[in-house]
Amino acid sequence: MVCLVENVKELLKAHEGITHEVYLDNENSTMVPQEVVEAMLPYYSKKAYGNPTLTHKPGWEAFETIMGSFQKISRFMGAKILEEITFTPSETEANNLALMGACFANKAKGKKIVISEIEPVNIFSVAELLQKYGFSTTKVHVNTEGTIDLEKLKEAVDKETVLVSVQVVNNELGTIQPIKEAVAIVKDKNPDAIFHTDCSDAYGRIPVNVQDLKVDMATVSSYKILGPRGIGALYVREGVNVEKILEGQIGTQKLWPGIENTPLIVGFTKASELAFENFEANTNKMRTLRDKLVDGVFKELTDVKFNGARGDKRSPDNANISFLRAEGEALTIELSLKGIYVSSGSACSRRLLQPSHVLVAIGRKFSEAHGSILMKTTRYMTEEDIAYVLEVLPTAVNRIRGIVGQTGVD
């Protein structure tokens, strides 16, 4: 490990002298704006640092603060009562709670799970784990834009279906799913089937309301809206039977044990307020910058493919582009050395040599998936940032393509 750290120090040294940095890997982690950090800071040492279930001033302060956050997040998601919201340590835990909690609590009704074939890993792997407990999973096909096939969904759901989980916005493609229609189809075939949606990539980007969507459960994540990592939430409609999946001391939430993390809850709430305060302006800015980025790439380079839906069917922040005859991991490093930070759907960082399951599901060839780059814009980015990316990206792609020659052409 020490040796690895030394290597990383050298890698960081190679970045010295960078004059412009543009962080576009908002899929995998984000910066936390100063105003969010400042909102959190007093809760570490100045106030509300007590346990919210205990009988003293710092405890009551914490209780009051957390209840305020429950109310705000309930309002942003469209929950009717604040007991419908459970704060969890992240989207991963919220999705684990949703799937395991609902399946275990309702196993007498059936043991079938239905998900789309492009759900995130923290849905896929939980569904896989549930096989050990006798549950089976059907993965519903998506089209070349990543939109779920509603006819296939209809076929997949039956009286034995206990849970359906489909994201509102796919995290890799940005494609917006017809969730209202999907819920109607599922409920028509089996009114008892519980419909969960991970709306982490929709929250703060497109209007999402659990009443409007008529979903039973919904996951949101703090870091996906520029809040701190380590906090997320699960909405569970009142009356939907879900059991807790971890044991421990119960605080203010019956579905998640342990002492509530007040500063992170405050940060998540502040990040949500900032995202929704100027929702139209924020999302318009993301969209404008994203469109400039995509248009610029297509103007500057040939042999590029756009992954996912376009226009109104796509989240405003997401750009996913495959650069043919270039390998994604090499591109991420090449760009990093120029101060542009992105991620790739390439298999190259995994020994399994399997590329993004999402890109494969929409029919991209493996070589196209290996050359894919995912970029997400935020309201904090500027036109100058995009101009810098468009200045650097073509040179980077062309250098990598130069090394490839004819070798990567299949």
Next chain:
Amino acid sequence: MSRVPLPYTQKVLDLFRNPKNQGKMEDATVVAVAGNPACGDMITFYLKINEQQIIEKATFESYGCAANIATASIVTEMIKGLSLETAWKDVTWKKVTEEVGGLPSVKFHCGILAVGAVKRAIRKYFTDRGTIPDWIPKELTFEEKQAIEEEELAKTLSKRLKVAEEKQS
């Protein structure tokens, strides 16, 4: 999405940024390819071999990650000036890994693939001429087998993909 931060060495980074002997060689004596674009890992080696069976020049093209580019580059430098026999015997994937200052374990296969491609080229050189020297074993070496394994894996994945597509339609 890929998200393992790979702590490459300075040497790997240097070779990635400034690869040596990169590009197609028009007058190559022998050309060998290993890997598959479906795996995101593919190398072509071009070797210029003289009458004394000495590798006068070696160049490469690489479709792959930074480790793939760096190992391919270093191999071209390591084998230049060597006899085919010495190149076969002395250039092992472990030596290649050492030469680039070490690789993260998930990237060992890049070095193996590079050596597999060189051995494939040397074997091809003799097979084309119909005389295989004693020092080339009949059975494929570990590195050559690994190259085949990756190529087979790519085929299996593609097949699985097709089966999945057919099921859906």
